[in-house]
Amino acid sequence: MTGDWGPRVRLRIEQFAPALGRVDVNLGHVVRAQADAAADGVHLLVTPELSMTGYDVRDAVHALAAPESDAPYPTVLQGPDVVVGTIERDAAFVPYNAALHLRGGRVLHRHRKVYLPTYGLFDEGRWFGAGDGVRAYDAGGGWRVGLLVCEDLWHPALAWLLASQGANLLIVQSAAAGRGVVAGGAGGGRFASWDAWEHLVRAAAIAYGVYVALANRVGVEGPLCFAGGSMIIAPDGTVLARADDLRADRVDAELALDAVAAARRPYAHARDDDPRLVARELARMLGAG
Amino acid sequence: MTDRARRIAEVVGAVARQALADHGRTRIALLDDGSPEAELAARILVDQLGEERVATVRVDPDHVRWVAGDLGVDRRRAEEEVRRLLARLIDDALPAHPASKTALLLGGALPPEPLLPLGDLWATDVLALAGGWSASAEVVALAEAAGGIEVLATSVRRLIGGRDPAGLDVLAGAAAGRVRAALAAGSASRRHPRIVPKLGVRTLCADLFE
Numbered sequence: 001m002t003g004d005w006g007p008r009v010r011l012r013i014e015q016f017a018p019a020l021g022r023v024d025v026n027l028g029h030v031v032r033a034q035a036d037a038a039a040d041g042v043h044l045l046v047t048p049e050l051s052m053t054g055y056d057v058r059d060a061v062h063a064l065a066a067p068e069s070d071a072p073y074p075t076v077l078q079g080p081d082v083v084v085g086t087i088e089r090d091a092a093f094v095p096y097n098a099a100l101h102l103r104g105g106r107v108l109h110r111h112r113k114v115y116l117p118t119y120g121l122f123d124e125g126r127w128f129g130a131g132d133g134v135r136a137y138d139a140g141g142g143w144r145v146g147l148l149v150c151e152d153l154w155h156p157a158l159a160w161l162l163a164s165q166g167a168n169l170l171i172v173q174s175a176a177a178g179r180g181v182v183a184g185g186a187g188g189g190r191f192a193s194w195d196a197w198e199h200l201v202r203a204a205a206i207a208y209g210v211y212v213a214l215a216n217r218v219g220v221e222g223p224l225c226f227a228g229g230s231m232i233i234a235p236d237g238t239v240l241a242r243a244d245d246l247r248a249d250r251v252d253a254e255l256a257l258d259a260v261a262a263a264r265r266p267y268a269h270a271r272d273d274d275p276r277l278v279a280r281e282l283a284r285m286l287g288a289g
Numbered sequence: 290m291t292d293r294a295r296r297i298a299e300v301v302g303a304v305a306r307q308a309l310a311d312h313g314r315t316r317i318a319l320l321d322d323g324s325p326e327a328e329l330a331a332r333i334l335v336d337q338l339g340e341e342r343v344a345t346v347r348v349d350p351d352h353v354r355w356v357a358g359d360l361g362v363d364r365r366r367a368e369e370e371v372r373r374l375l376a377r378l379i380d381d382a383l384p385a386h387p388a389s390k391t392a393l394l395l396g397g398a399l400p401p402e403p404l405l406p407l408g409d410l411w412a413t414d415v416l417a418l419a420g421g422w423s424a425s426a427e428v429v430a431l432a433e434a435a436g437g438i439e440v441l442a443t444s445v446r447r448l449i450g451g452r453d454p455a456g457l458d459v460l461a462g463a464a465a466g467r468v469r470a471a472l473a474a475g476s477a478s479r480r481h482p483r484i485v486p487k488l489g490v491r492t493l494c495a496d497l498f499e
Contacts, residue, residue, distance in 0.1 A: 120496040121487070181296050181488045191296075220307035223487045223495040225300045246299060 003081070003103050005141035007257040009043040011169075011211075012080075013230045014250050015243045016047070017219025020054030023064065027052060030084060031075050033250070038079040042252065044139075045082045048217035048230075049113075049150050049173040050097060052086040056221045061127045065089035072105035081108070081139070083147065083215075085173050087128075088112070094129035099147045099173050101139070109137040111147035115155050121177065121224065124151075134158050136165035142257050143169055150174040153200055153214075163208035164275050168235075168260045170204060174216045178227035178246070191227045191245070198231065198239075206237040209264040211255050218248055235263030294418055297488060301330075301406050302337025304486035308404050309342070309383055318382035320372045320402065321345040325421035330387035330406050346376045376402070389415045391442055392424035393493060394449070395431055395471040398478035408485035409492045413442040431471060434464040441468070450490045 014033045019025040030047060037045045049055070053064045065087040076082055081103045088098040088110070097113040112131025116124035136146045146162030146169070153159065153172050162170060180192025201212045211234060218228040230243040232253040241251035264270055290298075305317060317334055321327040327345070334343045348371045350364070357367040376384040385404035391412035393399055407415065412422040412432075422438065423429075435441035440459065445468065448456030457465040482494040 120491065177487060178300065179487065179490055181293065181300060220303045222307070222311075223304055223485050223492065225303050225487065245296075246303070 003140060005043055005139055005143055007141055009141065009143065009255050010041055010252060011044045011046065011213055011232060011255055012037050012040070012042040012250055012252045013213060013215045013232065013241075013243060014045055014047050014051075015216065015218055015228055015230045016051070016248045017226070018048070018051050018054045018217060020056060020221055021060050021064065022054070023052050026054070027073075027075060030082060034076060034079045034082055036250075040252070042080045045080050046171055046213050046215045047082065047084050047173070048215045049099075049175040050085040050087070051173075051217070052084055054221065055175040055217070055226075056224075057087070057127065058123075061087060061095045062089075062093075065093075065095040068110075070107050073102055074105065076102055077105035083171055083173065085149070090129075095127065096131060097124065097128045097149060098131075099149050099171070101137075101145065101147065101171075108139065109135070109145070109147065111135075111149065113149035113152060114158060115151040117151045122151075134161050136162050136167040139169075145169045145171060148172045150176065153204070156204070159204045159208065163210060163270070164273065167208075167210055168257065169211045169213070169255065170208075172201065172212065172214045174214060176216050176227055177224040191229070194227055194229045194245070197229070201231060201233050202237045202239070205233040205235055206263075207269065209235045209260060209267070209270060211235055211260070213253075216243075218246055235260050297410070297418070298333045298337055300488055301333050301486045304484065305334060305338060305385070305404060305406060308484050309338075312383050312403070314383040315381040316342040316344055316379075316383070317404065317406075318344045318346050318376035318379045318384045319406075320369070320376055320384070320386050320400075321347045322368065322372070322387075322423075323347070324387065324423040325419040326387040326389055326392075326407055326415055326423060329415060329419040330385070334385075334406065344376075344379055344382055346372045346379070348372050348375065373400075373402070389422065389424070390489075390493060391422075391438075391445065392428055394445060394475065395428045395468065396425050397427075397471075397474045399475060399481075399483060399493075402483065404484045405493070406486060408483070408494070409488040411442045411446060412438050427471070431464070431467055434467060435460050436464075444468070445472075452491075 068088045083101050087095050089095045099111045101109040114131040118125030136144050139145045144166045146167035178191035201214050205212045213232045216230045217226045228245045232241040240253040243249035243251045353367045353371050357364040384402040386400040386402040389412045415422045432438040432441045444457050444459050447453045485494045487495045
């Protein structure tokens with residue numbers, strides 16, 4: 001399945017609980033998941049944010065940071081493509097929260113998390129450097145992909161930038177803790193924060209006519225329960241698959257370029273969108289400062 | 290059990306399980322003062338972890354009467370400290386205190402137990418889940434001054450959860466001042482984290498506030 005993407009691809013989200021600080025354990029999990037995915041005809045396996053390292057790494061960030069390299073991941077060589085979350089450091093030894101699209105074990109594309117939440121329960125700005133760009137890239141078979149990591153999706157300009165670069169599949173990794181469990185009345189119990197995530201991914205899918213795959217993690221670190229609930233959204237906003245809340249799970253969906261075309265056909269949003277107008281207005285706003 | 294109650298129990302249980310693993314302990318030693326909070330915490334922890342992994346620590350008031358009498362210590366405080374000591378004496382146990390978020394925020398310094406399993410549930414949540422609530426006499430008096438626990442919880446929730454500086458404005462002037470003073474009294478201890486399972490928007494010791 002390595003790299004043989006056609007107009008239809010099978011995507012799987014591997015929702016699991018990465019072990020904090022245990023790259024060997026997490027890599028072993030991903031390799032086993034990749035083997036399962038190969039047996040099931042999956043083309044792309046997506047794992048959550050920081051799936052190689054765990055989330056709350058703190059001072060271990062430097063020990064866990066691998067030097068940026070295009071050298072192959074030796075144990076992830078053959079089989080379906082895999083999107084992993086890891087910590088990379090650049091030549092200046094700055095560590096980044098990074099999403100890597102691996103094909104044949106090599107890095108097909110890397111995205112460094114741009115927006116590092118440093119408020120409330122989050123402290124990412126203390127540990128990581130911030131990425132400074134987003135790029136859509138070709139994955140073959142007519143698929144053009146964009147990667148985002150968690151908080152990046154809460155800044156809609158990034159999804160717009162990827163869509164404007166022709167992306168038809170957005171992959172979002174996250175390590176989103178459950179919040180608001182006491183909301184929703186006695187019959188509630190779903191994390192209120194997860195409703196917000198569903199609105200965000202469905203809105204992006206509908207507005208840009210793209211598939212969105214959101215891979216969230218589960219497990220516990222300190223006081224945080226990561227909420228699971230990963231989902232795959234069709235370009236018309238339909239929820240194609242939703243993983244279990246709180247528990248390890250894997251969900252698949254068949255993605256088709258025909259569905260992208262069908263979702264965009266009734267509208268002219270992609271055709272009429274005008275990046276030059278945005279550039280002009282941004283130049284005016286920033287120039288005015 | 291409602292979906293909400295089940296989800297709360299799942300989160301509390303998962304965090305408690307991880308806390309045991311992180312601390313290398315095998316069971317929770319829950320301070321049990323007979324309150325609705327203690328009953329609720331015990332029910333959740335036993336349901337989620339199993340009976341063998343939860344020890345409820347109670348004291349016979351007769352056994353601490355001499356402490357309170359001879360030393361002139363408040364009886365409730367003496368009982369609490371004896372429960373605390375007994376919990377620490379249980380081999381392989383991680384001590385836990387069942388206080389609610391309301392009691393923790395308004396009751397002065399946080400208890401020293403490393404795990405506060407109900408620490409992100411307001412007293413009103415405990416009321417809904419357990420049919421009653423409790424707190425220190427000072428906090429109960431605050432609730433009465435505020436016009437009831439619902440009014441108090443709503444106003445403090447607006448202040449803390451909603452980051453609304455005017456959150457206490459619904460309270461009568463004197464009550465608002467007393468609530469502010471109570472919040473201030475415990476603020477220093479809240480800088481030293483305990484494990485509070487995150488359930489709400491802004492959680493003691495998980496989110497940074499103050």
